[in-house]
Amino acid sequence: MPRQTEERSVALIGAGPRGTSFLERLLAAVENGTVKHAALEQGTPSPRLRILVIDPAPHGPGRVWNPQQSPLYLMNTPASFPTAAPAGATQTQLPASSASRSFAQWRHEHEAEETATSVRADGFEPPVPKGIDHGGTDTDYPTRAAYGQYLSWLHTEVCAALAEQPGITVEHQHAEVTELRRADSGYELTLNDTPQDPDDAARPASADRLRVDQVVLALGHIPAGLNESGEHFTEVAEQLGLHYQPPAIPTEVDYYSLPAGENVLVRGMGLNFFDLMIQASVGRGGAFHEHTDRPAGQRLEYLATGDEPHLVAGSRRGTPYRAKSTALTEAPGFAPVGVSLHHFSPEAVAAAERRHDVLDFSAHLWPLMQRDVLRTYYRTLVELVPELFDPGFDAALDELLADTHLGEAVLQTRGQRLLRELAPDVLWFDIRSLGRPFGGLTFESAEQYQQHMSAYLEDDAATSAAGVRSPVKMAIGALHLARMEVKALISQGRVSQSSQISEIEGWFESLVEGLASGPPLQRIEELAALTRAGIVEFLGPEPIFDVDRETGFYTAESPAVAAPAYQARWLLEAMMPANRVQLSRSPLVAGLLRSGLARPRELVDASGAPRAGKGFDVTPLPHRLIPMDRAEPEEIYVLGLQLSSVQWGTAIAAEAGGDVDSSARSLADADAAARAILTGPVRATTGSPAQD
Structure with a gap:
């Protein structure tokens, strides 16, 4: 008979x-002794806490971060930013573990190790091993494969350190969890086993079902159903022999x-577009030649091979995301110094909240944000060209912005009047207009629009290269800082649901993403060169994608733009799959909703009508699934993208040194879930979790 043990098993899915x-x-919780639990008592007959790590990837x-992916894919942040463990100032809020390193710290350590061990006495320096991405500085934009190497290292280090703790075992299984349901005690998982290496002795035996006591969902990007137009284009492709690429992770296209x-x-000119752009050019053997004597935006010349496709791109604004400023790379908080x-x-x-109970974005938050954007823009401009301004402008502007009773339209009218009086050669800065740079304009030909786009890209590159000397990019930096504060307020439940739906998701999200979440300057320089070479062409604002059955083309x-419609056999969606649990094609997520173990979070719009949110309905931190019957929350913890109904904007990584209420929120979520798991109830079982 197996001995009795109070063992708990936890499935980490993802x-x-x-x-x-x-x-x-x-x-960290175990090493620092901040959480005590029975599983760590010495002398137990068998492990007390069994962690099953399950993921086919x-x-x-x-x-997303597979180290084997193309080295052409870059991260969207400088190397100093991303981390999957607390680093820097974050460690004052979350205690470090023995493995806590940011990406930049890991890279520096590995560079130092290679330097110390690879240079021989005769001065010979062997080539760097292919497994480690060396070089670069904290201000460069590293490859996504390099970040994947860091994550692989961190995962290995953490699991090895956990396995050394008394009472803890960690097991790995390369499999997909296709179903999760309640069991008599805990939960039963159904697995589709997909081992990456049949000879992997560390992987437990193949099993169709596992019983566990608790579950952590860290699913990341999951397959999603298509919207109406996507389904239509898919049907058209099958009927007419065309080719349609739905939204997807770039590495899977x-x-x-x-x-x-x-x-x-x-369709789409966000971050996925730049991955497509570089694969369709350099990925086809093309190359960029740099002319260092030319101004920003004109420094690259593309040398084509003739193997490139002709990309015809469109988005609602008519332009791609703006480049990040070079002023961002050395600043804490990922905003210009x-x-x-x-x-x-x-x-x-807090004052607005005291007066109005619940914060409304347009009424209470946007006016404050807009004033900081204006203050930043004009202060930067005054420093650069003081001769454009009469004495007293700064004081007059501060007085105008201090009047919080002025609405946006009145503020603009009085601001324009102030400029006419004290800075007649200076225009009013409207941050919203940056999100629609060609709004209200028409173009007599496709060629004319390409000329405008070339000028636009060159200007964007120039302002990004100017760093702190660009009033526009500094103003965007202020907008980004304010966005981080809004994220924290939403996570704390302090912003009204109706304004989240109609205003933040309705227009602000698109504005701030297009302005502050763009690619590194390098990508805009490359796009400008590809435009001049005729490899990339632009459709214009508010493009209409359709099909012509008579000709048989998309x-x-x-x-x-006054030009004939472009025709093509290929249509590609340059965007990620929709992050909405009700659209998920993941068998696991669909099954959770169908069985009632989970439900979408219900939000209420401005009319008072309920509507399903993007993510799961969860408890406050630590986030546990709330079942359909609204009974006790499940012992199922949720991390990441499926929290999108209680958190706005999930970053690709936590910020090294960031605050846990904003840019390092994902680490706080993970920390809360880990503590809850360690202090959770211990059930008496016989032997190991059931495997059939």
């Missing part, structure tokens, strides 16, 4: 960055199948 952070937080990096020399219609929030202060937000055109 071993990418969020899952790895959970394990690291578990390790590589454990640590997951699918076959860009090599795009035909050389043919039109490829592209010297930018601070004067109007959008904790005191101002079509695309812009109502703002």
Whole structure:
């Protein structure tokens, strides 16, 4: 007879960055002794806490950060930013574990190790091993494969350290969990076993079902159903022999199948577009030649091979995301040095909350944000060209912005009047207009629009390269800082649901993403060169993608450009799958909703009508699933993207040194879940969790 033991088993479903952070937080709690639990008593007859790490993708990096992906893919943040474990100032809020390293710290340590061990006495320096991405500085934008190497290292280190703790075992299984349901005690998981290496002795025996006591969902990006137009284009492709690429993770798109020399219609010019752009050019053997004597925006010349497809791209604004400023790379908080929030202060937000109970974005928050944007823009401009301003302008502007009773329209009218009086050669800065740079304009030909776009890209590159000397990019930096504060307020439940739906998701999200979440300057320089080379062409604002059954082609055109519609056999969606649990094609997520173990969070719009949110309905921190019957919350913890109904904007990584209420929120979520797991109830069982 097996001996009685009070063993608990925890299934971690998803071993990418969020899952790895959970394990690291578990390790920190144990090592620091901040959480005591029976599982760590010495002399137990068998392990007390069994952690089952389950993911078909590589454990640590997951699918998105797979170290084997193309080195052409870059991160969207400088190397100093990302981390999956507390680093720097964050460690004053979350205790470090023995494995706590940021990406930059890991890279520096590995560079030092290689330097110390690879240079021989005769001065010979062997080549750097292919497994480690060396070089670069904290201000460069590293490859996504390099970040995957870091995640692989961190996951391995954390799991090894956990396994050394008394009473804890960690087991890995490369499998997909297709179903999760309640059992008589705990939960039963159904697995579709997909081992990566049949000879992997560390992997437990194949099992169709596992019983566990608690579950942590760290799923990341999951397959999603298509919207109406996506389903239509899919049907058209089957009927007419065309090619449609739905939204997908870039590493899972076959860009090599795009035909050389043919039109490829592209919908979306966000971050996925830049991955497509580089794969369709450098990925086809092309190269960029740098002319260092030319101004920013004109420094690269593209040398084509003739194997490139002709990309015809469109988005609602008509332009791609703006490049990040070079002023961002050395600043804490991922905002330019010297930018601070004067109007959008904790005191101002608290005062609005006292008066109005619940914060409304347009009424209470946006006016404060806009004032900080204006203050930053004009202060930067005054420093650069003081001769444009009469004495007393700064004081007059501060007085105008201090009047919080002025609405946006009145503020603009009085601001324009102030400029006419004290700075007649200076225009009023409207941050919203940056989100629609060609709004209200029409173009007489496709060629004319390409000329405007070339000028736009060159200007964007120039302002990004100017760093702190660009009033526009400094103002965008202030907008980004304010966005981080809004994220924290939403996570704390202090912003009304109706304004989240109609205002933040309705227009602000698109504005701030397009301005502050763009690619590194390098990508805009490359796009400008590809535009000059004729590899990339732009449709124009508010493009219409359709099909012409008479000709048998997809079509695309812009109502703002007087030009015939483009035709193509290929249509590609340059965007990620929709992050909405009700659209999920993941068997696990769909099954959770169908069985009632989970439900979408219900939000109420401005009319008072309920509508399903994007993410799961969960408890306050630590986030546990709330079942359909509204009974006791499940022992199922949620991390990451599926929290999108209680958190706005999930970053690709936590910020090294960031605050746990904003830019390092994912680490706080993981920490809360880890502590809850360690202090959770211990059930008496016989032997090991059931395996059939």
